[in-house]
């Protein structure tokens with residue numbers, strides 16, 4: 001028998017079937033399960049917000065479940081644009097970040113998939129902070145639902161590009177994506193979802209068979225293996241050629257263009273000869289290159305390429321018929337790089 005005060009989990013981890021089972025155990029009619037589940041997509045953080053559920057049932061819910069796996073700890077608003085960054089505490093004290101960005105089409109939310117990251121990319125604020133744990137499906141869903149409520153249910157896109165390597169939390173990621181598109185849940189089309197990986201080749205191949213039509217984004221950041229290894233340690237395990245082949249296989253199998261993210265670091269990967277090499281690697285592939293002026297993280301020795309250098313790099317790719325865009329930097333005044341806020345909160 002469960003001791004009083006020990007919860008079964010959090011509300012956002014529950015599926016509709018879990019709630020049917022729970023209602024049956026509580027001798028509640030099954031339509032109650034649907035009414036309760038409907039509140040997940042509304043981003044509640046307290047069972048007292050379930051206005052169509054009677055007080056006794058709300059007490060039963062509160063006895064068995066935490067209403068939210070996340071507690072908002074800090075919120076930052078950019079003065080340059082409408083970007084907002086949120087620092088959440090998890091129930092066990094781990095800390096994560098999520099970001100809300102405003103675009104012409106509506107809002108986009110960027111979520112974390114892990115508390116910390118094992119990948120240790122040299123330029124990243126999340127590296128060197130240690131690894132907490134994988135996020136649960138409920139913790140990922142709650143980031144979307146809670147932030148969606150904060151922007152008056154205006155979220156149109158979701159990116160899994162915050163703290164963590166999503167494919168390192170593979171099973172929870174796949175379940176999260178299935179629940180995200182569930183018509184009875186948040187009901188966000190996977191065509192509006194981007195998942196970013198630093199290049200876990202075996203998981204990229206496995207993901208093809210999941211048949212989930214997200215946009216796959218690969219953090220490439222280099223035109224060859226020598227430079228990539230200096231930036232991304234996992235490149236030792238998954239060499240450059242294997243990664244490009246896996247990207248091609250994914251694009252051909254899914255029929256969906258793959259995005260290669262390329263952050264430009266001064267003096268490392270930003271020369272025209274690097275752009276020529278990159279163009280040769282990607283020529284005739286179903287892909288798109290997203291150039292990024294690299295974020296500079298205090299304490300790390302990586303500097304962003306200059307604006308003229310970035311433009312020159314872009315021109316070389318265009319001259320080689322590579323589909324390329326320059327990612328707009330949002331929220332640059334509020335510790336933009338993923339992991340920076342978490343780091344400042346943990347070090348406070």
Ligand code: SF4
Pocket residue numbers: 117118119120121124125126127162163164165198338
């Ligand atoms: S860039 Fe992404 S994958 Fe690399 S350490 Fe940072 S969070 Fe992890």
